[in-house]
Amino acid sequence: MAQATAGTQLATTWAQPHARVATSVRVDWNRDGDWSDPYEDITPRVISVTIRHQLYDQLSGLPLLGQVQPSSAEIVVANDDRWLSVNRAGGVASIYPGVAAGLYRIPIRVELGYYAGTTAERLVQFVGEIEGGEASELYGQGTITLSCVDNSIRLLQYKRSTPVRVGWRADELIEEALVAGGVTAYELDTGMTRIPYAWSDDENAYEECRLAAAADGGMFYFGKDGKALFRRMTAPIERGHSRTVQATLDQGNTRELTDSIAWRDVYSSVIVEWAGRYQAPITDLWTAPRAIEIPPGKTVTEEARYRYPAATVYAPVYGYDYHAMTMAPAAVPYGTGGLTVQTTAYGQRARIAMTNHGTVNTIYVSDLRLRGLPLVGDEAQEQRWEQTAGLVPGEKTYALRGNPLIQTADQAGRVGPYLRDRLQRPQRLLTWSGPGIPWVELLDRVRVSHRTMTPNPGVDLEAYVVGIEMDTSGGAWAQTLTLLPATGCFAYSDYFRVGVSHYADSGSDRLGY
Amino acid sequence: MTLWWPTLPIIQHGAVLSASALNALHRGAQYLFARGREARMLHAANGDWVQSPYDGSYGQVFSGVAPLVGRTLYHDIWVKGASWGVRIQYQDTGGAWQTVLEQTGSGDGRLRATIDLTGRPGLVDGRVHSWRVEVRAPGTPFGYASVWVLAIRPPLTGWITPPTFTAGLSSASGLNALPTSLESLRGWLGGVVHLQPGTTGATYVDVNLWHTFFRGVGRWKAGQGLYASVEVNASLFLGSESATWGVELQRPIRSGDYWETVNLHTRTFNRWEIASGGGEFIRLEAAIPAASLPGVTPGEYYTVTMWVRLTDAGNSVTVRRPMVHRMATPTPATGWPTLTDWQHGDTTVGPARLNAIGAAIMALAHGGAEDLAPEMPIQGGGALSGIHTLPWLVYQPVGQQVSLRYGPNYRGDYALPGGSGPLSFDLGQIRQLPYGTRYVVTGAHWAYQAEEAYRG
Numbered sequence: 001m002a003q004a005t006a007g008t009q010l011a012t013t014w015a016q017p018h019a020r021v022a023t024s025v026r027v028d029w030n031r032d033g034d035w036s037d038p039y040e041d042i043t044p045r046v047i048s049v050t051i052r053h054q055l056y057d058q059l060s061g062l063p064l065l066g067q068v069q070p071s072s073a074e075i076v077v078a079n080d081d082r083w084l085s086v087n088r089a090g091g092v093a094s095i096y097p098g099v100a101a102g103l104y105r106i107p108i109r110v111e112l113g114y115y116a117g118t119t120a121e122r123l124v125q126f127v128g129e130i131e132g133g134e135a136s137e138l139y140g141q142g143t144i145t146l147s148c149v150d151n152s153i154r155l156l157q158y159k160r161s162t163p164v165r166v167g168w169r170a171d172e173l174i175e176e177a178l179v180a181g182g183v184t185a186y187e188l189d190t191g192m193t194r195i196p197y198a199w200s201d202d203e204n205a206y207e208e209c210r211l212a213a214a215a216d217g218g219m220f221y222f223g224k225d226g227k228a229l230f231r232r233m234t235a236p237i238e239r240g241h242s243r244t245v246q247a248t249l250d251q252g253n254t255r256e257l258t259d260s261i262a263w264r265d266v267y268s269s270v271i272v273e274w275a276g277r278y279q280a281p282i283t284d285l286w287t288a289p290r291a292i293e294i295p296p297g298k299t300v301t302e303e304a305r306y307r308y309p310a311a312t313v314y315a316p317v318y319g320y321d322y323h324a325m326t327m328a329p330a331a332v333p334y335g336t337g338g339l340t341v342q343t344t345a346y347g348q349r350a351r352i353a354m355t356n357h358g359t360v361n362t363i364y365v366s367d368l369r370l371r372g373l374p375l376v377g378d379e380a381q382e383q384r385w386e387q388t389a390g391l392v393p394g395e396k397t398y399a400l401r402g403n404p405l406i407q408t409a410d411q412a413g414r415v416g417p418y419l420r421d422r423l424q425r426p427q428r429l430l431t432w433s434g435p436g437i438p439w440v441e442l443l444d445r446v447r448v449s450h451r452t453m454t455p456n457p458g459v460d461l462e463a464y465v466v467g468i469e470m471d472t473s474g475g476a477w478a479q480t481l482t483l484l485p486a487t488g489c490f491a492y493s494d495y496f497r498v499g500v501s502h503y504a505d506s507g508s509d510r511l512g513y
Numbered sequence: 514m515t516l517w518w519p520t521l522p523i524i525q526h527g528a529v530l531s532a533s534a535l536n537a538l539h540r541g542a543q544y545l546f547a548r549g550r551e552a553r554m555l556h557a558a559n560g561d562w563v564q565s566p567y568d569g570s571y572g573q574v575f576s577g578v579a580p581l582v583g584r585t586l587y588h589d590i591w592v593k594g595a596s597w598g599v600r601i602q603y604q605d606t607g608g609a610w611q612t613v614l615e616q617t618g619s620g621d622g623r624l625r626a627t628i629d630l631t632g633r634p635g636l637v638d639g640r641v642h643s644w645r646v647e648v649r650a651p652g653t654p655f656g657y658a659s660v661w662v663l664a665i666r667p668p669l670t671g672w673i674t675p676p677t678f679t680a681g682l683s684s685a686s687g688l689n690a691l692p693t694s695l696e697s698l699r700g701w702l703g704g705v706v707h708l709q710p711g712t713t714g715a716t717y718v719d720v721n722l723w724h725t726f727f728r729g730v731g732r733w734k735a736g737q738g739l740y741a742s743v744e745v746n747a748s749l750f751l752g753s754e755s756a757t758w759g760v761e762l763q764r765p766i767r768s769g770d771y772w773e774t775v776n777l778h779t780r781t782f783n784r785w786e787i788a789s790g791g792g793e794f795i796r797l798e799a800a801i802p803a804a805s806l807p808g809v810t811p812g813e814y815y816t817v818t819m820w821v822r823l824t825d826a827g828n829s830v831t832v833r834r835p836m837v838h839r840m841a842t843p844t845p846a847t848g849w850p851t852l853t854d855w856q857h858g859d860t861t862v863g864p865a866r867l868n869a870i871g872a873a874i875m876a877l878a879h880g881g882a883e884d885l886a887p888e889m890p891i892q893g894g895g896a897l898s899g900i901h902t903l904p905w906l907v908y909q910p911v912g913q914q915v916s917l918r919y920g921p922n923y924r925g926d927y928a929l930p931g932g933s934g935p936l937s938f939d940l941g942q943i944r945q946l947p948y949g950t951r952y953v954v955t956g957a958h959w960a961y962q963a964e965e966a967y968r969g
Contacts, residue, residue, distance in 0.1 A: 169523060190525040234529040278904070281937035281966040312968065373966055410520045413533050417857065496862050498685045499526040503678055505863030512531040513857045 013114035022120035028107035029096035045077040048473035056466035062265040066219020071150040079142040103133035123438040127226025150222040155206035161346040164311040186228035199347025215405035217415035256433040267423040268392040272412040273382040273401040288368035294356040308374035313345035322368040326361040387424035436477035521692035532855040541695040542873040554709035555729030556890035562657040571647035575660035577892040582703035589662035597656030604643040605635020664888040667703035675871030704964040708899040711835040727819040727835040744794035747830040749784035836898035846882035908960035915956035937966035
């Protein structure tokens, strides 16, 4: 969603030939959540900024719109005084000891804009973290290149396990992963369908979010302001900033325009595979391979990996699911006078913590098992949607398979046809290069109007922004937008939108799939 | 997960409304319609009046079990005697009997009401509890009781009355009322379907008597007939000798000591017919159309009895595995709407078609023309007859040998796991038992079908 420009002159200054670029780069050295501590503003040191946001990956193509690498930024800063070198006495590391080990996982925020007279008017272009810094020295000039990743960095290395979630939507699954990963700023569309069973088993949280989004045909990414975003498949025809033009790109401020069609983005049919699961009767999910020895005063934790995933796992019952004794032999009471067992169950494994509260005898826990109701997988099924426009010669099929969160025919029935509509027409992809437009975000609608740059009829169309690359150096701010024309992405442009469209027995707006 | 139950849509302000979302509402309404009209087995009722003990203490009239699918107990108990007392009890999780109704009276009576079980001690949702009905009288003359119905009724929770759609601005809240009320109705079904107990084998030799070997009760649904069957074997010595099997309907109107009875079906069989079974039982069947059920009222309970009769001395007849169920009829009651599926690109998102979904929902609700009227009867074991409707068979084995019989004359035999229970068995594992087919379970104290495996 485009950023607000109210109260600024950015709408005009961005297009002025000699607009003066306003830059701000701040680093939250002490990770306290603000950008106002001493030396956190490193703008005077900035030599260049390169930022990349994208929904479209050239290699993956249109089928995987929104399933791309995280946004990144590369910021070259002057370091002649070695102030940013962590081993320099009196440098940043001596002021902020938290960075003494190196420039890693430090929040960073980039704002760019233009001056209106003497007033700097900036909008945020990137929020993320420094992933690393590479120092170099050339002819006595020291620089550090800060490599930054958007806030997905918090999820990229975070592996987690969860209980089985029954009937959750994609946005609910994503929200859970975000919160667990420490991402507190997010804006998530409501998912289109409920997913019968979902769980994580030591899986990457970022990948889980992408899978959940893809199960809905949607997109998961981080915005310029660092917010995690989930956009469902129909978002481009629902959201206001995707429906109305947010910027007009005309010949007066264009540096370069390319227009291409990629064969990899065209398919004559789409296949979507789903595989359901059902809950089976109670069974032993796990049995301990041997007796477990618990020394006095100690807690022993067993990691139990189930034979099947399970939505319901019963805490082991003393005397039924396990026995406990000492070598005396003597029975061990349950409770703080003997043995306690604490079970934390996830979808595919559990952690069983057994504590020996005694001070003398070792406790032996035998025949330990976990019982539960396993989830058994159905055979995979699939459905095919053939092209209806008849524009693609030959047979070329895109198969959406292997997403474990696509579990019902309903899910497939919504994702498949929309995907088919997007892929069955050769889609033009434009790249527009010109001065930076501060407020434009991914998925915004822009108008490309270039009647004089090319032979008639030229280009005059509306398109979604699916990629933003920008670079500031030498006082200029250049930006390249990757644009997907809005016409042809969906079968119709007048779909029935709840709360916007009107009920009518005939002549209403059109139903989606 | 319930077979065929659709994933109902989430409708959000600003979102594109999809044909599949609206069609899912159709699927939901049609699923419930089918469940409401499905062939449903009768359930156990007292075969006759049961007399109180001679010493004035309580004596058991009726007993059975049922999973606790709700907190409403419905009972329909006929009583007679100069003076009587009746009580209904359940067994709590600690094994103690708790009384939910104790009533005294005199003369002929009918105790027919619902009892709120909320807050009763030792009841656990989903758990199978034992129940019993007892009668007492202060000595002679004795008191008598006949239990027609003892059933748990599931709650209707989360219900929202569907709105009336009119031309104008659409709204998510209005549309979301439809899936909400459908889910509510689905929950109302309780996720379970009962089986019908019957004798595992009874032999009769006395002549010229109507030997009643089965009595069940069912709640009549408009337009529905009955299917009745029994397996018989007999010793009929001369070629001309025969026996007769009959099916009767009792209306809930006392006629002297008994109830108004309507003969529904009689069938005479002879030794040659019995011989065609090659020594095995033969199955007698009767399909009784709705038109043959006189004066029945939708929603009312009726009992059905089956009897056999010998007319020649020296003969004998053995009956087993009786079953009676409502016959499914696909013809909806008056007022059920036509639900024509939407297609992508349709421009008919208007009151006419949306209100049709609302009309279907209202028809399925309490008091509607297609009232689902769900309940889980409390009943005992024996030969338990069922129709494969839900994925799971939940049962309590008597011992190691539990048998599920299916196919022609129920000669197909699948050995279910035995031992201690309750156990859950996925009926889909028996390929010869597709949905909609009848089967008989023996060797179980009780059994019922469920959407989900037993949780305990």
